[in-house]
Amino acid sequence: MEDKTFTISVYSENNVGLLNRISGIFLKRHINILSLNVSESEIENVSRFIIVVDTTEKWVQNIVGQIEKQIEVIKAFYHTDEETIYLENALFKIQSSLLFDEKQIQNIIKESQSTIVTVSRDFFVISKSGRRSEIEELYAKFKPYGIMQFVRSGRISVSKEKMEISSLLEALN
Amino acid sequence: MKISGAEAVIRCLLAEGVDLVYGYPGGAIMPVYDELYKFQDQLHHVLVRHEQGATHAAQGYARATGKVGVAIATSGPGATNLVTGIADAQIDSTPMVCITGQVGKHLLGSDAFQETDIIGISTPVTKWNYQITEASEIPEIIAKAFYIARSGRPGPVLIDITKNAQFDEFEFSYEKCTGIRSYNPVPKLKLDKVAEAAALINNAKKPFIVFGQGIILGQAEEQLKAFIEKSGVPAGWTILGLSALPTDHPLNVGMLGMHGNYGPNMLTNECDVLIALGMRFDDRVTGKLATYAKQAKVIHFEIDPAEIDKNVKTEVAVLGDVKEALNAILPLIEKRSHDSWHNEFKELYKIEVESVINEELNPTNGKGISMGETMEMINKHSKGDAIIVSDVGQHQMFACRYAKFNSTKSNITSGGLGTMGFALPAAIGAKMGRPDREVVAIIGDGGFQMTIQELGTIFQTQVPVKIVILNNEFLGMVRQWQELFFDNRYASTKMINPNFVAIAEGYHIKSKKVTQREDLDAAVAEMMASKDSYFLEVMVEKENNVFPMIPTGACVSEIRLS
Numbered sequence: 253m254e255d256k257t258f259t260i261s262v263y264s265e266n267n268v269g270l271l272n273r274i275s276g277i278f279l280k281r282h283i284n285i286l287s288l289n290v291s292e293s294e295i296e297n298v299s300r301f302i303i304v305v306d307t308t309e310k311w312v313q314n315i316v317g318q319i320e321k322q323i324e325v326i327k328a329f330y331h332t333d334e335e336t337i338y339l340e341n342a343l344f345k346i347q348s349s350l351l352f353d354e355k356q357i358q359n360i361i362k363e364s365q366s367t368i369v370t371v372s373r374d375f376f377v378i379s380k381s382g383r384r385s386e387i388e389e390l391y392a393k394f395k396p397y398g399i400m401q402f403v404r405s406g407r408i409s410v411s412k413e414k415m416e417i418s419s420l421l422e423a424l425n
Numbered sequence: 426m427k428i429s430g431a432e433a434v435i436r437c438l439l440a441e442g443v444d445l446v447y448g449y450p451g452g453a454i455m456p457v458y459d460e461l462y463k464f465q466d467q468l469h470h471v472l473v474r475h476e477q478g479a480t481h482a483a484q485g486y487a488r489a490t491g492k493v494g495v496a497i498a499t500s501g502p503g504a505t506n507l508v509t510g511i512a513d514a515q516i517d518s519t520p521m522v523c524i525t526g527q528v529g530k531h532l533l534g535s536d537a538f539q540e541t542d543i544i545g546i547s548t549p550v551t552k553w554n555y556q557i558t559e560a561s562e563i564p565e566i567i568a569k570a571f572y573i574a575r576s577g578r579p580g581p582v583l584i585d586i587t588k589n590a591q592f593d594e595f596e597f598s599y600e601k602c603t604g605i606r607s608y609n610p611v612p613k614l615k616l617d618k619v620a621e622a623a624a625l626i627n628n629a630k631k632p633f634i635v636f637g638q639g640i641i642l643g644q645a646e647e648q649l650k651a652f653i654e655k656s657g658v659p660a661g662w663t664i665l666g667l668s669a670l671p672t673d674h675p676l677n678v679g680m681l682g683m684h685g686n687y688g689p690n691m692l693t694n695e696c697d698v699l700i701a702l703g704m705r706f707d708d709r710v711t712g713k714l715a716t717y718a719k720q721a722k723v724i725h726f727e728i729d730p731a732e733i734d735k736n737v738k739t740e741v742a743v744l745g746d747v748k749e750a751l752n753a754i755l756p757l758i759e760k761r762s763h764d765s766w767h768n769e770f771k772e773l774y775k776i777e778v779e780s781v782i783n784e785e786l787n788p789t790n791g792k793g794i795s796m797g798e799t800m801e802m803i804n805k806h807s808k809g810d811a812i813i814v815s816d817v818g819q820h821q822m823f824a825c826r827y828a829k830f831n832s833t834k835s836n837i838t839s840g841g842l843g844t845m846g847f848a849l850p851a852a853i854g855a856k857m858g859r860p861d862r863e864v865v866a867i868i869g870d871g872g873f874q875m876t877i878q879e880l881g882t883i884f885q886t887q888v889p890v891k892i893v894i895l896n897n898e899f900l901g902m903v904r905q906w907q908e909l910f911f912d913n914r915y916a917s918t919k920m921i922n923p924n925f926v927a928i929a930e931g932y933h934i935k936s937k938k939v940t941q942r943e944d945l946d947a948a949v950a951e952m953m954a955s956k957d958s959y960f961l962e963v964m965v966e967k968e969n970n971v972f973p974m975i976p977t978g979a980c981v982s983e984i985r986l987s
Contacts, residue, residue, distance in 0.1 A: 265606070276549045317732075321731045323573055323605065323607065324607050324608075326606070421606075424606050
């Protein structure tokens, strides 16, 4: 079975310490987490973890089973890239002077459909949402001009198919 | 009524039906101990000699009674000393609640005296853990702890309570936990899966049952027996499934796995339907997975969904409570005898008797006392009625292979973690949980010295456990591997031992040492007749090996008889 990228979605109670428990499951199997995002979900008081890993389907099934065993985990799902809508967000901090000295920069911003978040005397900040490849492409374009700071978020995703979490919660409540 | 957090801890334990706890006091748990002093007529506390002993005693208690074992320790080193026993309980699904003291909330994270992040440390080895920092959280969290520890697939829970939470007062009330939104301990049984399983079993030519501790945890021993007897299917057991079916049951074909019996291992790769009941296909049972029962359709009766297809691909997964599942399948099963198939097990057993068992039970050529014959002697005098608590190593395999059991919950050993030092404190717990039964600990000279200090607990409590040390002056199992797989290079496995009898007598425990075969019978008889604790050291053949054996990574049907 070959490695693929899987997005694991974990719906859980919002309790201290659960992140440690979940990350430990990956650690035990020596599987590197490519990206991790934790936020509130569409359900009140329910958190959602989105974890991206490269592994085999057998392992991801196994891991999801182990995650679901955790007492505070309500339900975990996994999806391939084809089964989800996903993106990451990145911020680029660049010297303000370049905006005026290097006209090409403005074209890059327009063509990449990224957004200027703020401009100050010394720097400006560009925000770009999209797939990893689009962010990496933008990074490559900015790099020759000098990037003062760069940060990229974990993947966020929603499934194309309905995720049966709300009906599950209704049954549990 | 306002009470302190410490008093609330005691009242919660009492509300959960706890009457016995094991522990060791220290600074951060002193308020709880102060309350224990007040409640000592209702809640008996056993002072062990090391916190690890408290966990193993709590495990022994839990395994012998089916109830939740409780261990209490202070913060820092007290808490970290619990970790081995917690890990052992986790992998062997033993219900246990550990309560640790913690530094005050205002000191958390400051590297205060005796502060450790026991929540972080214990996370990978607990079913659940929680740090209480406010007294008012105590009732709800302890109620959850007991519910989680005992429900579904049982396991250990650790509750860490800061010192301020033990001192602070709050309005106490207690309500038992009956459910947690995100936790489904017992999956609902699907009758279509039961029917599918029944059809496979009814059409099987060579069906084979492997059962594990799930039968004991699910209190499904009677159902197992009825299922085996109606279906006529031969049944083998994992090390933790031992004693769920009486040893002398005609369809009991013996132990599976690395040092299991010849027949069930060989025939695992011959059966056409493999029925796994409350077991998890541990690697010590399966050997090489790529060749394990590949010809068989596997039916897995299991409470834990994460175990399905984890190691062995199943044809039918029957998720849920094993007792309920067996009750449901029983009427659907056709009565069969499978005589010729069962005879295959008998034939292989004859081979094992001739090549291994006879020599083990009746050693020839002037060999010293064997571990197997010592077990046979214990069988003779216990009549199969004792609880046998074994440590880890060669003696454990001999104990599990040769001990005879008439009733369930009689085999207590460290299966998954293989914790040397387990047996002495676990025997204390088992005997305190089941004072009506004889409890015999079988321990090697290595493991004994890992928790030897618990002789002090035996002396102080006068708990009448029987301790048998099978002394070969080696770390025997490692030595066996060194002999077989490391060219006889006995690196650090020879033990220069102290005078064990003198040590036991130092704790005022009646003791005897046996070096000659002709003295064994009388010594075991004297031990079993003793009303008090008794220490028996048996000097056994130094370089005896446990066979059969499946070498690591080999296929189960490549089991070696010598």
